[in-house]
Amino acid sequence: MSEKETLLDLLLANPQEFVSGEEISRRMAVSRTAVWKQINKLREAGYEFEAIPHKGYRILSKPERLDTLSLLKALKTSTMGQKLKILDSTVSTQEEARSLAEGGAQEGTLVIAEEQTGGKGRMGRKWFSPKGKGIWMSLVLRPKQPMHYTPQLTLMTGVAVCRAVRKVTGVMAGLKWPNDLLVEGRKISGILLESAAEDEYVRYCIVGIGISANLDAADYPDELAHVATSLKMESGEAVDRVALIAAVLEEFEILYALYQQEGFGPIASLWEALSVTLGKPVTVNTAHGPVKGTAAKLDHSGALLVSTGQGEYVPIFSGDVELKR
Secondary structure (H helix, E strand, O other), rough: OHHHHHHHHHHHHHHOOEHEEEEHHHOOOOOOHHHHHHHHHHHHHOOOOEEOOEEEEEEEEOOOOOOHHHHHHHHHOOOOOOOOOEOOOOOHHHHHHHHHHHOOOOOEEEEEEEEEEEOEOOOOEEOOOOOOOEEEEEEEOOOOOOOOHHHHHHHHHHHHHHHHHHHHHHOEEEEEEEOOOEEEOOOEEEEEEEEEEEEEEEEEEEEEEEEEOOHHHHHHOOOOOOEEOOOOHHOOOOOHHHHHHHHHHHHHHHHHHHHHOOOOHHHHHHHHHHEEOOOOOEEEEEEEEEEEEEEEEEEOOOOOOEEEEEEEEEEEEOOOOEOOO
């Protein structure tokens, strides 16, 4: 039995009582420093403790583990998530899903990880995805459409995630073009869409969704502390990740069917209704330099139209939007 398992056994044997560091040290036959290190490892794995000098440690909560049976039972979809792979840890769910797609995985195949060690965001950025604290997942799609329409799927995914977040948690998240969900200006979710094409048509898309569900303020590194938040921090209570995943997939399946039947128009209207970008002064950093103006609306392709004054609208197809407060 490992030290970590032994320590857990001691603390879970009488979960309402404190166990002193001295007693743990004696029963595990290790130093007090080794006990402290094991406590920190368990904290990193999602366990929460109360620690009081001269009394010791008491376990407050255990991490909720995602499992296939519970998730499949919660799903109300016919396709999305019905083929499912749950991993304890992976470099990136995007890479796992891409490998499955290349191997012929059907549309709706979902990869979820408790932890990503090399999670990806847009433009090669890293995505912070600690163990047991969030929803880190990638979905395989096989839309029969030209490659240049794929940015619309990013916006559609944003609508699905935003609707699910509001429905399950009550947190009034909003959409920032093109792929973020914000609460009071802080990011709680990001979307990454990657595609493979053949003759300018989509072979498959991998839709990556990251949702900071149950992170606490102390979990964030310094560089993210002022720009990121979590659903737990905003709502004041832990989020049922299974319920939220099921809701995201249900909303996604409904919107995907609507998109396939009626095109981007209805999706654009839904996105605009949930937007925290439109009507705001923005600076968009593009490959050709910054564009300043007011975010006006989406065009038929999903590009952001920025009004620079005098009736001129600049379409933005790719770039980082800075919202002016």
